[in-house]
Amino acid sequence: MTALGPGPRVMLSSASVFPEPLDAAFEIAHELGYDGLEVMIWGDPPSQDAAAINELIDAVQLPVGSVHAPCLLITARVWGTDPGPKLARSVRLAGRIGARTIVIHPPMRWQTRYAREFTAGVRALEERSGRIIAVENMFPMRLGDREVSAFVPHWDVVTGPFDHLTLDTSHTAVSRSDPVEMLWRMGRRLAHVHIADGTGKGSDEHLVPGRGISRCTEVLQALPSSYAGDVVVEVSTRRAADRDERMADLAEALTVTRAALGGRDAI
Numbered sequence: 001m002t003a004l005g006p007g008p009r010v011m012l013s014s015a016s017v018f019p020e021p022l023d024a025a026f027e028i029a030h031e032l033g034y035d036g037l038e039v040m041i042w043g044d045p046p047s048q049d050a051a052a053i054n055e056l057i058d059a060v061q062l063p064v065g066s067v068h069a070p071c072l073l074i075t076a077r078v079w080g081t082d083p084g085p086k087l088a089r090s091v092r093l094a095g096r097i098g099a100r101t102i103v104i105h106p107p108m109r110w111q112t113r114y115a116r117e118f119t120a121g122v123r124a125l126e127e128r129s130g131r132i133i134a135v136e137n138m139f140p141m142r143l144g145d146r147e148v149s150a151f152v153p154h155w156d157v158v159t160g161p162f163d164h165l166t167l168d169t170s171h172t173a174v175s176r177s178d179p180v181e182m183l184w185r186m187g188r189r190l191a192h193v194h195i196a197d198g199t200g201k202g203s204d205e206h207l208v209p210g211r212g213i214s215r216c217t218e219v220l221q222a223l224p225s226s227y228a229g230d231v232v233v234e235v236s237t238r239r240a241a242d243r244d245e246r247m248a249d250l251a252e253a254l255t256v257t258r259a260a261l262g263g264r265d266a267i
Contacts, residue, residue, distance in 0.1 A: 007261045008227060009035035011065050013194070013234040014047065016250060020243075022046045023056060030060040032251050038066040038103070038232045041090060042075045050096035057097065065230045066101035066192060067094045083107070083114045084121060091129050101132045101192050101229065103166050106151040115152040119161050126163070134192040134229075136166040137182065139175035142202060158182060164191040169214040170206045170234070173198025179219050190227065194234040195220065195257055206236040208249050209256045220260035233257060 012034040014025035021044050029037050039047055046052035057064060069090035070078035079086045087104055094102050104122075107115035122133045138155040140147040149155045155175060157165055165186045171194075172179040183190060197212030198205045209216035220231065233253045240246040 007223065008193075009065060009230045010254060010257050010261070011036045011038050011230045011232045012250065012254075013038045013040060013068070013232050015040040015042075015068070016233060016235050016237060016253075017246060018236070018238050020246070022053070026056040026060045026062065028247060028250060030062055032247065032254055034062070034233070034254060036063040036065050036230075038068060038230075038234070039064050039097075039099070040068045041070045041093070042072070042078055048078065048093070050093050053093075053097045064097050064099045066103060066232065067097075067099050068103045069105075071105040083111055084117065087121070087133075088125060091125050091131055091133070094131050095129055099131075101134055103134055103136055103192060103194075105136055105138060106153075106155070106157055106160065106162075108150055109152050111152075118152075123163065132164050132191050132229075134164040134166040135160070135162040136168050136194070137171050137175070137177075139171050139204070156182075158185045158189075163189060165189045166192040166194060167219070168194040168196070168234070169209075169216055169219055170194070170196035170198045170204055173200050173212055173214045174202065174204050176200060179215055180222050183219055183222055188226070190229070192229045193219075193223070193231045195231055195253075196233070196235045206234060208235050208253045209233075209260075210252075216256070217260040217263075220257060221263055223261070231257060231261065 012029040017025045041047050090102050107118050135157045137157050138151050140149050153160050169179045197207035197209050197214045199212045237246040237249050
């Protein structure tokens with residue numbers, strides 16, 4: 001097999017600098033040499049404002065390749081509580097800042113109307129906007145020996161009817177899934193990658209790649225030559241003692257990710 005070049009862009013999720021605000025994510029991404037950013041839409045007002053994001057893009061001359069729609073528990077009230085309009089608004093924001101991809105979680109079981117209309121609604125939004133809406137693999141809740149999915153149709157989005165998918169390697173650690181196998185099962189529907197590690201605990205850890213069991217290097221090296229999406233470093237640094245420690249973790253994550261992508265093979 002023939003070794004490929006550096007391959008996909010390596011972007012920094014703004015969630016990786018939490019609790020620092022969005023402007024810090026742009027500063028850090030620029031200083032460390034990331035290729036751009038993914039903006040997590042949440043309570044930080046600039047993350048919800050296309051004009052503010054475009055000012056940051058211009059200031060550091062880095063693109064935003066993707067946005068993460070506000071579908072986390074901590075963003076439950078960002079832009080209201082109805083998930084359909086929140087997704088539509090995320091798509092509009094992406095268009096205004098030049099982001100190609102919107103990351104979204106599959107519907108929750110109690111979001112019955114949203115779940116019923118989700119697949120058709122996503123396809124309609126993609127067709128109207130020219131953007132990619134990539135549904136992210138999640139993980140089950142465990143009650144003793146039982147696994148319960150809070151998501152519809154399932155936490156394993158490969159089993160769903162979605163056209164575009166996001167592979168998150170921290171989530172595969174929580175679900176105890178084989179991330180390389182999931183990548184291959186996603187096939188041509190794989191549109192986006194969140195790279196982070198985990199130890200297989202019941203919580204979503206988002207560790208620096210290489211610090212857990214998620215086989216991050218193998219996942220990145222398994223990306224096929226046809227893969228046209230970005231790789232987004234989405235790690236947690238909320239426990240960092242200061243900016244220097246946060247920067248060190250994010251620099252290590254970038255180095256590991258770029259090294260793995262540089263060593264992948266054409267398939």
